[in-house]
Amino acid sequence: xxxxxxxxxxxxxxxxxxxxxxxxxxxxxxxxxxxxxxxxxxxxxxxxxxxxxxxxxxxxxxxxxxxxxxxxxxxxxxxxxxxxxxxxxxxxxxxxxxxxxxxxxxxxxxxxxxxxxxxxxxxxxxxxxxxxxxxxxxxxxxxxxxxxxxxxxxxxxxxxxxxxxxxxxxxxxxxxxxxxxxxxxxxxxxxxxxxxxxxxxxxxxxxxxxxxxxxxxxxxxxxxxxxxxxxxxxxxxxxxxxxxxxxxxxxxxxxxxxxxxxxxxxxxxxxxxxxxxxxxxxxxxxxxxxxxxxxxxxxxxxxxxxxxxxxxxxxxx
Amino acid sequence: xxxxxxxxxxxxxxxxxxxxxxxxxxxxxxxxxxxxxxxxxxxxxxxxxxxxxxxxxxxxxxxxxxxxxxxxxxxxxxxxxxxxxxxxxxxxxxxxxxxxxxxxxxxxxxxxxxxxxxxxxxxxxxxxxxxxxxxxxxxxxxxxxxxxxxxxxxxxxxxxxxxxxxxxxxxxxxxxxxxxxxxxxxxxxxxxxxxxxxxxxxxxxxxxxxxxxxxxxxxxxxxxxxxxxxxxxxxxxxxxxxxxxxxxxxxxxxxxxxxxxxxxxxxxxxxxxxxxxxxxxxxxxxxxxxxxxxxxxxxxxxxxxxxxxxxxxxxxxxxxxxxxxxxxxxxxxxxxxxxxxxxxxxxxxxxxxxxxxxxxxxxxxxxxxxxxxxxxxxxxxxxxxxxxxxxxxxxxxxxxxxxxxxxxxxxxxxxxxxxxxxxxxxxxxxxxxxxxxxxxxxxxxxxxxxxxxxxxxxxxxxxxxxxxxxxxxxxxxxxxxxxxxxxxxxxxxxxxxxxxxxxxxxxxxxxxxxx
Numbered sequence: 001x002x003x004x005x006x007x008x009x010x011x012x013x014x015x016x017x018x019x020x021x022x023x024x025x026x027x028x029x030x031x032x033x034x035x036x037x038x039x040x041x042x043x044x045x046x047x048x049x050x051x052x053x054x055x056x057x058x059x060x061x062x063x064x065x066x067x068x069x070x071x072x073x074x075x076x077x078x079x080x081x082x083x084x085x086x087x088x089x090x091x092x093x094x095x096x097x098x099x100x101x102x103x104x105x106x107x108x109x110x111x112x113x114x115x116x117x118x119x120x121x122x123x124x125x126x127x128x129x130x131x132x133x134x135x136x137x138x139x140x141x142x143x144x145x146x147x148x149x150x151x152x153x154x155x156x157x158x159x160x161x162x163x164x165x166x167x168x169x170x171x172x173x174x175x176x177x178x179x180x181x182x183x184x185x186x187x188x189x190x191x192x193x194x195x196x197x198x199x200x201x202x203x204x205x206x207x208x209x210x211x212x213x214x215x216x217x218x219x220x221x222x223x224x225x226x227x228x229x230x231x232x233x234x235x236x237x238x239x240x241x242x243x244x245x246x247x248x249x250x251x252x253x254x255x256x257x258x259x260x261x262x263x264x265x266x267x268x269x270x271x272x273x274x275x276x277x278x279x280x281x282x283x284x285x286x287x288x289x290x291x292x293x294x295x296x297x298x299x300x301x302x303x304x305x306x307x308x309x310x311x312x313x314x315x316x317x
Numbered sequence: 318x319x320x321x322x323x324x325x326x327x328x329x330x331x332x333x334x335x336x337x338x339x340x341x342x343x344x345x346x347x348x349x350x351x352x353x354x355x356x357x358x359x360x361x362x363x364x365x366x367x368x369x370x371x372x373x374x375x376x377x378x379x380x381x382x383x384x385x386x387x388x389x390x391x392x393x394x395x396x397x398x399x400x401x402x403x404x405x406x407x408x409x410x411x412x413x414x415x416x417x418x419x420x421x422x423x424x425x426x427x428x429x430x431x432x433x434x435x436x437x438x439x440x441x442x443x444x445x446x447x448x449x450x451x452x453x454x455x456x457x458x459x460x461x462x463x464x465x466x467x468x469x470x471x472x473x474x475x476x477x478x479x480x481x482x483x484x485x486x487x488x489x490x491x492x493x494x495x496x497x498x499x500x501x502x503x504x505x506x507x508x509x510x511x512x513x514x515x516x517x518x519x520x521x522x523x524x525x526x527x528x529x530x531x532x533x534x535x536x537x538x539x540x541x542x543x544x545x546x547x548x549x550x551x552x553x554x555x556x557x558x559x560x561x562x563x564x565x566x567x568x569x570x571x572x573x574x575x576x577x578x579x580x581x582x583x584x585x586x587x588x589x590x591x592x593x594x595x596x597x598x599x600x601x602x603x604x605x606x607x608x609x610x611x612x613x614x615x616x617x618x619x620x621x622x623x624x625x626x627x628x629x630x631x632x633x634x635x636x637x638x639x640x641x642x643x644x645x646x647x648x649x650x651x652x653x654x655x656x657x658x659x660x661x662x663x664x665x666x667x668x669x670x671x672x673x674x675x676x677x678x679x680x681x682x683x684x685x686x687x688x689x690x691x692x693x694x695x696x697x698x699x700x701x702x703x704x705x706x707x708x709x710x711x712x713x714x715x716x717x718x719x720x721x722x723x724x725x726x727x728x729x730x731x732x733x734x735x736x737x738x739x740x741x742x743x744x745x746x747x748x749x750x751x752x753x754x755x756x757x758x759x760x761x762x763x764x765x766x767x768x769x770x771x772x773x774x775x776x777x778x779x780x781x782x783x784x785x786x787x788x789x790x791x792x793x794x795x796x797x798x799x800x801x802x803x804x805x806x807x808x809x810x811x812x813x814x815x816x817x818x819x820x821x822x823x824x825x826x827x828x829x830x831x832x
Contacts, residue, residue: 193411
């Protein structure tokens with residue numbers, strides 16, 4: 001009972017902040033609150049949102065995954081190689097890119113769980129490896145999906161008849177539901193919290209912590225793969241040199257959503273709200289013609305504020 | 318032979334450089350509580366780890382109900398009916414009670430999805446059967462330490478044949494130990510047995526049928542509890558006899574008051590706490606868990622905010638806003654949780670000893686004077702008889718007793734003359750306890766003024782020149798060494814606050830020494 005109540009309060013606070021920020025921009029800018037722009041905000045949440053969903057699991061175990069940004073770029077390149085260069089059928093190509101993301105996560109998981117490397121180090125190394133491989137595999141040139149419009153429609157096409165509501169948003173929503181079910185309703189989720197809460201006790205309770213950690217990092221990798229597909233579909237091309245920096249935005253979304261970097265606490269709803277807060281801020285500040293540099297300053301301040309508010313609230317209990 | 322539930326025959330285990338166990342024998346009968354005692358380092362935890370499959374024995378065998386027993390891991394141990402309640406690291410504080418109880422074997426549908434309702438129902442049944450005051454949906458981190466211990470003990474064990482408890486009462490007060498012992502008695506049936514590891518000798522008498530003593534990794538003896546004195550058990554543990562009825566030393570009255578506390582009140586708990594600490598005195602603080610003894614210490618050194626109250630140090634009123642200021646006034650607080658709050662476990666002895674005084678004593682122009690530091694550390698290691706290969710030894714490898722001495726050394730370097738010891742002997746074995754006691758007595762003799770907070774009544778009684786007893790955030794009485802007995806202290810400790818509102822003398826006219 002207490003757990004759900006406490007989580008609700010946390011989510012409510014994050015949600016309230018989202019509403020406040022949203023309201024603020026609606027008042028100060030006439031171009032902010034309309035169907036086109038709101039759709040735009042949702043659309044721009046997709047990539048960060050997908051990365052944040054996967055990494056929420058890792059962070060709840062008390063770990064961190066820095067490889068998701070460049071990993072995403074590598075998966076985008078893999079998708080391009082499969083579909084454009086090799087002519088693999090679209091569904092198989094997409095599946096291959098997602099599974100490749102899983103492979104990246106699997107290696108991360110094994111480095112952390114079996115070799116015992118600190119997650120920060122293991123995934124920092126993977127971040128560099130993925131960046132390099134993306135350039136090597138693609139010959140440092142973007143791969144364009146001009147010949148496969150169906151691929152681009154995965155992101156910007158619309159399944160909802162008579163609208164231009166992008167599929168990407170629907171995919172993010174579906175992914176969030178899947179992540180929520182996994183975290184709250186399955187053994188996987190229970191052990192995610194358990195490992196983050198007290199790893200040694202979890203092992204002593206007879207749970208194969210190493211195996212579950214590998215599974216959790218692999219899961220994060222699958223989300224990375226999906227993000228790679230979605231970003232290349234949106235851009236119409238796989239850009240090998242991108243990706244760096246996305247991991248920090250994703251981690252920021254997770255943290256703003258109330259997930260603790262020390263592990264044991266967090267929620268999917270919080271992460272989704274965190275990702276939305278970041279998009280709304282970026283979008284609103286852009287509409288207000290605030291330069292990109294200042295947007296970053298403001299985003300940094302928001303992260304400090306969100307985490308401080310969360311800690312202050314817990315201390316007050 | 319067949320009445321043996323669990324048996325160890327000639328079990329041995331070595332680690333590089335250490336023979337942790339050799340030729341170990343244990344025989345647990347059906348329906349009994351077998352106490353396992355030995356000093357720290359005697360091999361108890363190695364034995365536990367062998368039984369939970371974390372280590373594999375080098376030699377010898379285990380038998381469960383007469384059949385050879387091989388355990389491949391903690392999960393396997395549980396499935397074979399052996400539940401082990403480890404001393405520490407046993408709970409996931411972010412999960413609920415029910416989620417903790419069934420971790421690793423939660424009710425599932427389809428092998429992967431959780432049956433949360435079934436989980437809570439089964440936990441509720443279990444809690445009901447064991448008469449525990451718990452809500453299965455409560456998050457464990459919100460429970461007090463005592464409650465955590467209480468439920469985990471039973472909860473983990475409900476379908477076990479053999480329940481092994483490693484120091485289950487280390488953080489419990491006497492009343493809570495009673496509750497735990499009731500639970501153990503309820504668990505024990507004709508087909509189950511309990512191995513009970515404890516440092517607290519009085520408990521062994523209360524709960525165990527037989528006592529197995531081990532020392533230095535070897536089996537020493539097994540004794541029938543009913544016909545054995547505590548003295549005999551301790552003698553076998555340490556290889557020498559310890560006199561069990563030591564008295565407080567150097568008790569005198571009419572000494573100068575060093576520290577005077579008046580009307581100390583905090584928002585959450587403390588109400589109008591007033592007491593005097595005299596020079597060269599050991600002032601014991603007794604009370605049940607949650608009575609507010611630790612809170613008094615924390616409020617005094619400025620670790621917790623105070624609503625009202627005055628502190629007078631040698632006649633001068635002082636305001637202490639944080640522990641650094643307390644240290645400047647030469648008041649040292651030695652926390653009950655020395656591993657988290659008292660020591661840098663990963664650092665060496667020398668670094669720990671000088672930690673609080675580096676800035677005052679061991680620097681010139683901002684650089685640390687390493688040699689002077691080491692010399693001071695070596696001096697204190699000798700003075701306090703800290704058993705360590707050198708001052709370069711990492712503190713986490715020292716035994717509990719020696720770790721505690723390192724903490725004491727730290728405050729002595731700082732030249733504190735008011736020392737507040739919070740549970741000074743928690744988790745320390747019997748022989749080392751005696752040394753800590755001797756050290757406390759020596760410090761008092763040298764004129765240090767000591768506040769000693771303790772949940773172990775015998776410890777309070779044998780050490781304290783005077784005893785302050787607390788209940789529910791108030792002081793319910795102050796007893797002289799002569800007045801303090803188990804009964805008088807317990808009586809004051811269980812006084813309800815609604816009863817000591819003004820008319821306490823009417824309710825308890827015989828109350829001795831109440832301020």
